[in-house]
Amino acid sequence: MHKALDEAAAAAEEGEIPVGAVMVCKGKIIARAHNETEKLNDVTAHAEMLAITMATSALGGKYLNECTLYVTLEPCVMCAGALAWAQLGELVYGASDPKRGFSRITPSLLHPKTKVTAGILEKKCSEPLLTFFKEKR
Numbered sequence: 001m002h003k004a005l006d007e008a009a010a011a012a013e014e015g016e017i018p019v020g021a022v023m024v025c026k027g028k029i030i031a032r033a034h035n036e037t038e039k040l041n042d043v044t045a046h047a048e049m050l051a052i053t054m055a056t057s058a059l060g061g062k063y064l065n066e067c068t069l070y071v072t073l074e075p076c077v078m079c080a081g082a083l084a085w086a087q088l089g090e091l092v093y094g095a096s097d098p099k100r101g102f103s104r105i106t107p108s109l110l111h112p113k114t115k116v117t118a119g120i121l122e123k124k125c126s127e128p129l130l131t132f133f134k135e136k137r
């Protein structure tokens, strides 16, 4: 999760919403990404989406059933849906997202086999977001 936080910090530096994600497979980091919606002019360029693409190209297969995704913010429904398609093995996230988080809207969205752990370093994960939105809006 600390590596995911580093990614979130990199996003903040680039003026992106500070969300970071790291994909781990068999103890190895195979992808690290942060939100790039501004840079890419792409509303789908969430950290999780970029991490999925990076991870599958690193693995050479489309399924991530042996991977764990660490992400600083609870995934939105788009990302949770994509993670379901990828059959993600385990999802670990920090801060909850009461507005856009998938768990409030459709908790069953993830793949039935995906293990979920929430609230890891929650405070540390939400801090950059709170700072970011305080400065921007």
Ligand SMILES: [Zn+2]
Residues within 6 Å of the ligand: 046, 048, 075, 076, 077, 078, 079, 080
């Ligand atoms: Zn998302």
